[in-house]
Amino acid sequence: MKRLWRHRLSIVAGVCGLFLATGLLLEGLGRPPEAARLAYIAASAVGGAPSLWLALKALGRFHVHIDLLMVLAAAGAASIGHWEEGAVLLFLFSTSNALEFYAVGRTSRAIERLVKLRPAQAWVLRDGTPVPVPWDKVLPGDRVIVKAGERMPADGRVVAGTSAVDQSVVTGESVPVRKTPGDAVFASTMNGAGTLEVEVTATGRDSTLGRIIQLVQEAQAQKSVTQRAIERVEPYYVVGVLGATALAYVLGRHTLELSVTQAFYRSMVLLVGASPCALVISTPASMLSAIANGALRGVLFKGGAQLERLGQIRTFAFDKTGTLTGARLEVERVHTFDGMPPRDLVKLAAGVECGSEHHLARAVLRAAERWQCGVRPAQDVQWTEGLGVSGEVDGRRVFVGSDRYLREKGLKLPGEAEARIQQAKDLGKTVILVHDGRLLGLLTVADRLRPEAPAVVRALRSLGVTRTVLLTGDNTHVARDVARATDIEELQADLRPADKVAFLHELRDRPGGVAMVGDGVNDAPALATATVGIAMGGAGTDVALETADVILMADNLSALPYAVALCRRARRIVIENLTFASSVIVVLSLCGLAGWLTLPVAVVGHEGSTLLVVLNGLRLLRGVPDPLAATASESPQPVSSPERSPA
Ligand code: ADP
Ligand code: MG
Numbered sequence: 164m165k166r167l168w169r170h171r172l173s174i175v176a177g178v179c180g181l182f183l184a185t186g187l188l189l190e191g192l193g194r195p196p197e198a199a200r201l202a203y204i205a206a207s208a209v210g211g212a213p214s215l216w217l218a219l220k221a222l223g224r225f226h227v228h229i230d231l232l233m234v235l236a237a238a239g240a241a242s243i244g245h246w247e248e249g250a251v252l253l254f255l256f257s258t259s260n261a262l263e264f265y266a267v268g269r270t271s272r273a274i275e276r277l278v279k280l281r282p283a284q285a286w287v288l289r290d291g292t293p294v295p296v297p298w299d300k301v302l303p304g305d306r307v308i309v310k311a312g313e314r315m316p317a318d319g320r321v322v323a324g325t326s327a328v329d330q331s332v333v334t335g336e337s338v339p340v341r342k343t344p345g346d347a348v349f350a351s352t353m354n355g356a357g358t359l360e361v362e363v364t365a366t367g368r369d370s371t372l373g374r375i376i377q378l379v380q381e382a383q384a385q386k387s388v389t390q391r392a393i394e395r396v397e398p399y400y401v402v403g404v405l406g407a408t409a410l411a412y413v414l415g416r417h418t419l420e421l422s423v424t425q426a427f428y429r430s431m432v433l434l435v436g437a438s439p440c441a442l443v444i445s446t447p448a449s450m451l452s453a454i455a456n457g458a459l460r461g462v463l464f465k466g467g468a469q470l471e472r473l474g475q476i477r478t479f480a481f482d483k484t485g486t487l488t489g490a491r492l493e494v495e496r497v498h499t500f501d502g503m504p505p506r507d508l509v510k511l512a513a514g515v516e517c518g519s520e521h522h523l524a525r526a527v528l529r530a531a532e533r534w535q536c537g538v539r540p541a542q543d544v545q546w547t548e549g550l551g552v553s554g555e556v557d558g559r560r561v562f563v564g565s566d567r568y569l570r571e572k573g574l575k576l577p578g579e580a581e582a583r584i585q586q587a588k589d590l591g592k593t594v595i596l597v598h599d600g601r602l603l604g605l606l607t608v609a610d611r612l613r614p615e616a617p618a619v620v621r622a623l624r625s626l627g628v629t630r631t632v633l634l635t636g637d638n639t640h641v642a643r644d645v646a647r648a649t650d651i652e653e654l655q656a657d658l659r660p661a662d663k664v665a666f667l668h669e670l671r672d673r674p675g676g677v678a679m680v681g682d683g684v685n686d687a688p689a690l691a692t693a694t695v696g697i698a699m700g701g702a703g704t705d706v707a708l709e710t711a712d713v714i715l716m717a718d719n720l721s722a723l724p725y726a727v728a729l730c731r732r733a734r735r736i737v738i739e740n741l742t743f744a745s746s747v748i749v750v751l752s753l754c755g756l757a758g759w760l761t762l763p764v765a766v767v768g769h770e771g772s773t774l775l776v777v778l779n780g781l782r783l784l785r786g787v788p789d790p791l792a793a794t795a796s797e798s799p800q801p802v803s804s805p806e807r808s809p810a
Pocket of ligand 2: 482483484485486682685686
């Protein structure tokens with residue numbers, strides 16, 4: 164029953180076609196015209212019923228639906244004895260509706276296929292032995308064994324084993340990612356050659372892939388700006404067409420002195436030719452396809468509006484730490500004052516940082532792990548975004564952050580320290596100071612550029628991005644190095660999160676607005692302020708999924724040029740579709756008025772243009788060529804990354 168319902172549109176079209184064929188056959192065999200007419204009436208009744216129902220339902224809500232035009236045109240044709248043409252009209256209309264339904268359905272089927280990637284069962288450890296359990300009975304907290312070549316049954320954290328995992332379903336990255344104990348793995352990703360023991364953290368709809376699918380479905384339900392505009396004018400347009408049809412009849416009768424039947428027939432042709440089905444479907448078909456393709460490539464759009472906006476933007480602002488520079492920062496040097504052992508300093512700093520998600524905080528924690536200091540979490544931890552963290556340790560308050568943070572807290576820095584800080588900054592290092600009323604020591608962190616960053620900026624330029632800005636809370640020296648290496652023109656350093664927001668406010672008012680690319684960890688206000696907020700690392704952080712307009716699932720920048728190219732292409736296709744659809748309407752209406760068209764020809768023109776527009780939009784489902792690949796092969800020196808040998 165459910166399957167029949169799913170195919171209702173094609174069943175309607177099929178039955179309508181059968182009656183139509185019967186009618187034509189009876190006529191051809193020279194049977195009495197009443198018999199043929201009966202068949203045409205049956206065809207019209209079947210083919211027109213769904214549209215009539217929709218149109219009446221809309222009228223009940225004081226809305227005019229485009230299907231009303233089709234029903235009226237068929238009824239009009241029948242009323243002047245053109246039963247056959249009315250039936251042909253409704254048959255073509257219902258057929259094209261069925262085709263449209265399947266075509267547009269492809270965009271959601273592309274996403275539904277992801278659901279099927281999960282394994283039917285998982286091997287859950289019960290008292291140390293693996294037991295097969297159906298996937299939906301796996302619970303957070305369970306430990307599962309994932310063998311080589313199997314897919315992960317749920318999100319989790321690796322407890323034992325190492326393996327390379329193909330995460331392309333979630334992040335779009337084609338290169339497998341090495342997983343060692345402590346690393347996160349995602350449901351439905353494919354385990355490589357090693358066996359992993361995984362502690363489950365989230366399952367089913369709560370897993371990363373589950374949330375991606377949900378997000379894409381929500382995004383596809385969101386309307387783009389163009390679509391909303393079209394839907395706003397649609398009722399007026401439909402009423403306008405009805406008015407024009409009546410006017411055409413009156414003019415035909417009195418100016419051209421046509422017979423009642425001729426004038427009425429022409430106005431019915433106009434009614435069909437001018438109806439805006441193609442205009443209405445042109446935008447959603449393209450948006451749905453682009454959103455689905457993005458999701459398959461690890462780029463999530465929150466909706467068509469966001470996609471359209473990104474397609475127009477020519478100014479890009481980048482956050483530095485965690486965005487242009489690597490997510491895996493390392494503490495390089497530890498310097499202490501007053502003879503404090505360096506290990507104690509790292510332990511103290513790690514205790515304060517252990518609640519923070521900041522990339523620098525994670526670097527400190529990794530250092531503590533490497534030095535095996537044993538971290539003791541501080542009490543009453545307080546963050547100052549973009550500056551640092553403080554916490555209570557053994558009854559004293561310890562501050563960990565930039566020199567600016569300490570100064571703002573009214574703490575004094577001895578002269579010797581000033582010199583050291585300056586020295587580290589001159590070398591392009593990020594400096595973290597530890598202070599508990601007197602300066603205890605400093606940690607230097609090397610901010611390593613992501614290997615793909617320069618090529619990404621270059622690829623964006625090739626896509627027509629004219630202005631690039633680096634926004635950072637870090638010191639000018641480090642920022643200048645990064646800007647130079649990536650060839651970003653403008654630089655704003657030493658910014659507080661509030662300053663970033665103020666600066667973006669300014670950029671947002673320029674034509675086209677500004678896109679802000681951040682790591683999604685601590686850039687929420689900036690991402691929200693920009694015309695389009697783009698967060699990366701969506702597979703690892705929840706914040707990114709919530710605050711950004713566009714999310715790059717992988718923790719790298721490579722998908723950014725692709726996302727922009729996809730949006731640009733989508734915009735172009737929407738413009739093509741709108742131009743084409745409106746030209747067809749103009750041509751059909753004028754030819755109809757001049758009496759050059761029969762009703763079936765007008766119908767074929769109208770339905771044909773609708774289908775063409777849908778198919779043109781569906782081309783986006785196949786995606787666009789990756790601009791990064793194009794610019795990388797142009798450039799003489801490919802940016803080498805440690806994993807990939809230069810081609
Ligand atoms: P960016 O804008 O480059 O991403 P942030 O605004 O996140 O940088 O941070 C700016 C500066 O504030 C950092 O370079 C660092 O000196 C300091 N800082 C911020 N958060 C922390 C933290 N949790 N621990 C230590 N230092 C921090
Ligand atoms: Mg940052």
